[in-house]
Amino acid sequence: MSEMYDIIIVGGGPAGLSAAHSAVKNGAKKIIVLERDREAGGILQQCVHNGFGLHHFKEELTGPGYAQRCYDLIKDCPEVEVLVDTMVLEVHDNKEVIAVNPERGLMKLQAKTVILTMGCRERTRGAIRIPGYRPAGVYTAGAAQRMVNMEGYIPGHKIVILGSGDIGLIMARRMSLEGCKVQAVLEICPFSNGLTRNIVQCLNDYDIPLYLSHTITGIKGKDRVEGITVSKVDDKMRPIPGTEFDIECDTVLLSVGLIPENEISRELGIELHPRTNGPVVDQHRETSMTGIFAAGNVVHVHDLVDFVSDEAEIAGKYAALTALGKNAASDRDLAVTPGAGVNTCVPQHLRLSSESEAVRLFMRAAQPKRKVKLSIMSGGQEVMKKILPVVKPSEMISVEIPAEKTAALSDDITVSIEEA
Amino acid sequence: MKGIYSMERQADVVVIGGGITGTAILSELARYNLRCVLVEKEPDIAAGTTKANSAILHAGFDAPTGSFKAKMNVKGNALYHELEKELNLDIKWTGSFVVAFDDDGVETLKELKTRGEANGVPGLEIWDGAKVREKEPNLSKDIKAALWAPTAGICWPFGAAQAFAENAVINGAEVLRDCEVTGITVKDGRVEAVETSEGPIKAKYVVNAAGVYADKISAMAGDNSFTVKPRKGEYVLFDKTAQKSMVSGIVFPVPTKTSKGILVCATTHGNVFIGPNAQELDDKEDLSVTSAGMDEIFAGARKLCPEIPGGAAITEFAGLRAASSTGDFVLGKSKVEGLLQAAGIQSPGLTSAPAIAQYIAEIIVGETGAEKRGDYKKGRPEEPVFRELDDEAKAALIKKDSHYGRIICRCETITEGEIVDAINRPCGARTVDGVKRRTRAGMGRCQGGFCGPRVIEILSRELGISVPEVRKDGVKSYMYYEKEGAAE
Structure with missing residues (x-):
């Protein structure tokens, strides 16, 4: 049937x-x-x-x-x-x-x-645990984006964005263009998780302050958000007592991953x-x-x-x-493992056959670094290397291993990023 | 005077407060030929203590023998065993433990057992630590003994209040939400009317079930015989994956004077929570959660269950217990004629609600001689739960109503049909959280990230209101606004 x-x-x-x-x-x-x-x-x-x-x-x-x-x-x-x-x-x-x-x-x-x-x-508020009340006015950036761009409503008038991921940055600009006041973008990491072009085009161009190593430690307002308390965080991302300050806002948008x-x-x-x-x-x-x-x-x-x-x-x-x-049936299965300086790498393994083919690896760096060497090792041999001027966890790196090189591979592969 | 109730309303009984106590009373009164109206200041029922508590149907050994708390608890527990099927309530009869770590604690267990037996609690036993861990293997190795109470259980308090309200409404009672009481008119020592934000309602009887505000309501009628102080309790709720490393039932520490202590407890939906702590407050609206409170709860819970998977915490919340100055429930006739108190309802209030309802109804029926309704309808309308149906039943339901073929909440598999039903059923949802509590839409791992905008759209359509009029939960909890210059 x-x-x-x-x-x-x-x-x-x-x-x-x-x-x-x-x-x-x-x-x-x-x-x-x-x-x-x-x-x-x-x-x-x-x-x-x-x-x-x-x-x-x-x-x-x-x-x-x-x-x-x-x-x-x-x-x-x-x-x-x-x-x-x-x-x-x-x-x-x-x-x-x-x-x-x-x-x-x-x-x-x-x-x-x-x-x-x-x-x-x-990711939502629950996954990151913000103390305080639970009023209306706290949305994930994507949910708010849908309401603004597809349904035609705004989530509020004075906005704070937690997290400097790309959706958060894009929404900072979007809300500004809608006539809202974006009070601040807060980022718990010491670096932004968004694309550089988005920092420039969405924050700098609109004079929106970006607070690195800061997070929300309190939400005020019973029915609707009336303001937040912000704290600086230490290198383990724990709020530092005594660094608190308040920001007035009616909306918190979360862009936390x-x-x-x-x-x-x-x-x-x-x-x-x-x-x-x-x-x-x-x-x-x-x-x-x-x-x-x-x-x-x-x-x-x-x-x-x-x-x-x-x-x-x-x-x-x-x-x-x-x-x-x-x-084509594969004749060998090689693991691809992230080594030093690499957080993730996809694909996680190669099932190679006699028909040789080019393979592209997609990686994310573990830390932001300048002038690095990306190397692909197999069986103690360097298969490929690439010098990169800058790497950031927020920007995916893609490297292609050409067909003639994959044909010769017979051992597991490790990818690493080190200072050049 | 404003609103659609400007024409003067009349009722035999006005119940103030739409929590578990008020709705249970309304449902009990609806069995009789009495015109009953319940007024609730929030946009939905069960918006106060009922929505944030430990959700336990207590066995009844805690309260002093002879107190209202003891009597109502034991009777209420028995009534839930009867009502469970009739009202299709979400209850698991898990039994409960009170655990002791030393000789003093074991002495307390024996006292609790003796007291419980005097209160009429059936089946109480003292178990040794090994037997306790056989049933709950993740509990501390240091537990020496526990009081086992087989009649205790866990329930879904919002669902219970909703069931009572639905049953009352199909039997002719009225529930007015967004309706705040502003005064009570007393003439010649007897209540005459309740003044509300929606106009006055003439009343022969007024039942005060106003939770943390019950002292204010009583004072409006001129009865200042008690006060109610909020006692805040904070909780942490864990993902369903946490149950296998925590507990499948209810585990209390040995109680203190003011509280049953920080417990570790399963929920009817398969989650686990820890809490509550106990903080005396003056502010009757303070539902904030605090970092210090979280630390206190985790420390308390770890004593019972050493491996608490902190990473599986999904949300924190706080509730206010309505603790009366008398130390017991304040029940029955006031010095003001026609005013009946159902006040100071803190734990075991949820368990006691059906017994309190009978107690109050007996007074009114005794005085008025009201007869039972000839056309009384048992139970409440059925609600299809899509995810629980087999494939054939799912297909049949979609054929009958295509709204059941559209999944709105992916995380919990909730269909548009269920959301429309939740809005349009008796005492239906008016807010986004109201939809969530009735259907679970938005309760899953994405916490409404995907379904939130769609639920708002469905509320707007079904209630005939604009999107900016849709609220999250509280009276002024509006969620979205018109764009500048977008009006007209």
């Missing part, structure tokens, strides 16, 4: 759409993308600012513009169906997917392969990585479960959507080849 899909894609954001397009290019004939929102595009739909697409589409686009580009690539493909307003409840290891939709009801879909592209979610959305993956039983909080994947973005692939922010949180698309194209290609039975 149930039709057989080549690929079911869970999530219709940039990762899901890019994966679908790549799968079509690589021969898949029957693909369905399941998206929970009313239209495809994911979180990009609420990111109305520009700065997207410089790498992937070689031009500067807004978030909805980028989403539209991804959608345009597949909208006329008879191979791809995009089903919106649809929530996936379960994915089973036999590639059966249970989903619901108001019109079609409860659906049981069967595929040869599944690609997980659920994206990520925001993103977490890959992996509830479905966890229930499915695929291996997750403790540092990335996403599935452990090989260079084809295949997870620990055969035929289940993952790409984009569900694997590890990206700072550029361009890299999300790049990664999703890999997943789409190899999911298609697997569905068509054309994937």
